[in-house]
Amino acid sequence: MTALYLLLTLGRPGRRGRDQRGDVPGWVLITVMTAGLVAALWAVAGPQLNQMLRDALSSVRGLAMPGRCRDEGRGAAVVDFVLVVVVLVPLFLGIMQVALVLHVRNTLTAAASEGARYAATADRPVDAGAERTRSQISGALAERFARGVSAGPATVDGAAGVEVDVTADVPALGLWGPAVRLHVSGHAVEEVAP
Numbered sequence: 001m002t003a004l005y006l007l008l009t010l011g012r013p014g015r016r017g018r019d020q021r022g023d024v025p026g027w028v029l030i031t032v033m034t035a036g037l038v039a040a041l042w043a044v045a046g047p048q049l050n051q052m053l054r055d056a057l058s059s060v061r062g063l064a065m066p067g068r069c070r071d072e073g074r075g076a077a078v079v080d081f082v083l084v085v086v087v088l089v090p091l092f093l094g095i096m097q098v099a100l101v102l103h104v105r106n107t108l109t110a111a112a113s114e115g116a117r118y119a120a121t122a123d124r125p126v127d128a129g130a131e132r133t134r135s136q137i138s139g140a141l142a143e144r145f146a147r148g149v150s151a152g153p154a155t156v157d158g159a160a161g162v163e164v165d166v167t168a169d170v171p172a173l174g175l176w177g178p179a180v181r182l183h184v185s186g187h188a189v190e191e192v193a194p
Contacts, residue, residue: 112149
């Protein structure tokens with residue numbers, strides 16, 4: 001369900017403007033919901049998975065399982081173990097990958113917002129916001145995520161302001177796999193000198 005939401009939210013190429021500023025509380029809620037879903041699944045299937053793992057390990061060690069003859073279940077524990085691992089490892093890796101993409105997106109959003117606020121002060125040029133954003137991204141993630149940073153004047157709710165856009169490719173499968181393009185932006189109302 002989380003993957004479907006992520007695909008629908010991040011996969012829309014034409015969505016720009018006010019709804020692309022980044023909703024950090026929303027992404028935090030999705031992360032918490034995913035953790036809750038995993039905890040609920042573990043609560044329901046935890047005892048069965050633990051028993052299957054114990055049976056697999058005791059059978060591999062050569063210990064007899066209670067109520068069974070030694071030869072009757074020979075080799076079944078290895079199959080049980082493989083079946084459990086085939087389900088749990090991709091589930092765990094998928095959750096870690098979603099967490100990585102969300103972390104990168106939230107960091108990019110925070111850096112873009114910080115850069116826009118920095119550039120909106122009365123004594124700084126707009127390009128200072130882009131430079132501040134690059135510095136924030138390079139310090140928190142890596143320089144490769146800071147290549148697509150741009151800043152310019154914008155209108156924020158009818159007032160003059162600054163917009164910092166960040167476009168980055170985030171690996172969607174592993175750390176070096178195919179990438180998903182993320183576009184986030186930060187806005188700030190320009191400060192007026194007294």
